[in-house]
Amino acid sequence: DGGITQSPKYLFRKEGQNVTLSCEQNLNHDAMYWYRQDPGQGLRLIYYSQIVNDFQKGDIAEGYSVSREKKESFPLTVTSAQKNPTAFYLCASSPHTANIQYFGAGTRLSVL
Amino acid sequence: SQQGEEDPQALSIQEGENATMNCSYKTSINNLQWYRQNSGRGLVHLILIRSNEREKHSGRLRVTLDTSKKSSSLLITASRAADTASYFCATALSSGNTPLVFGKGTRLSVIA
Numbered sequence: 727d728g729g730i731t732q733s734p735k736y737l738f739r740k741e742g743q744n745v746t747l748s749c750e751q752n753l754n755h756d757a758m759y760w761y762r763q764d765p766g767q768g769l770r771l772i773y774y775s776q777i778v779n780d781f782q783k784g785d786i787a788e789g790y791s792v793s794r795e796k797k798e799s800f801p802l803t804v805t806s807a808q809k810n811p812t813a814f815y816l817c818a819s820s821p822h823t824a825n826i827q828y829f830g831a832g833t834r835l836s837v838l
Numbered sequence: 839s840q841q842g843e844e845d846p847q848a849l850s851i852q853e854g855e856n857a858t859m860n861c862s863y864k865t866s867i868n869n870l871q872w873y874r875q876n877s878g879r880g881l882v883h884l885i886l887i888r889s890n891e892r893e894k895h896s897g898r899l900r901v902t903l904d905t906s907k908k909s910s911s912l913l914i915t916a917s918r919a920a921d922t923a924s925y926f927c928a929t930a931l932s933s934g935n936t937p938l939v940f941g942k943g944t945r946l947s948v949i950a
Contacts, residue, residue: 730880732880755935759937761940766945767942768926768940768941768942768943769881769926769940771937772945774937776935783849784937792873801926814878816880818880823935823936823938824868824869824930824935824938825930825940826886827872827873827881827883827884827928828883829880829881829882830880831879831880832879832880834878837867
């Protein structure tokens with residue numbers, strides 16, 4: 727089946743800990759994205775990548791880091807510098823930045 | 839940066855009624871897209887309308903675009919309880935190679 731897989735579905739972070747959220751796609755899309763969604767709110771762009779080994783900051787990149795070593799994979803690390811990480815994180819991909827985006831099922835991150 | 843703004847923020851209707859949601863945006867666009875999100879899930883693409891199109895239909899969905907007013911509307915006809923979800927508009931800017939910009943969404947509740 728083609729699509730985007732995010733894991734884990736639920737994640738808990740301890741104080742001072744870095745955690746990594748996984749996002750894998752088999753759609754052969756060039757562009758991938760990470761969004762943060764707070765309760766009752768819209769999507770805010772964290773980082774995006776239009777090609778392997780390149781990525782750009784979105785509107786709320788502070789406290790997050792990404793890598794794009796393979797076309798299929800775009801992991802997001804929530805660092806200890808992100809003081810309010812509790813949110814729903816969504817990964818998406820598209821053939822090009824103006825195209826339709828395909829979303830994963832999301833990862834819900836909470837702080838212990 | 840928020841480009842699209844949906845109106846109303848929340849809408850509650852009876853099953854069988856029509857639901858209309860509006861989206862306003864600020865800058866020139868290449869296309870405008872509507873997405874749906876069920877609670878706790880990823881977004882699903884519904885329909886895309888290009889800047890040179892005025893109206894588009896897909897099943898029970900009708901989208902209009904008025905580029906002179908920088909606004910779009912999504913009409914869901916003969917609504918069903920299963921249409922209960924949040925609906926987001928997203929704009930692809932005409933300025934080039936930038937990601938979609940999502941609005942904050944309209945929460946639709948369809949009461950059986």
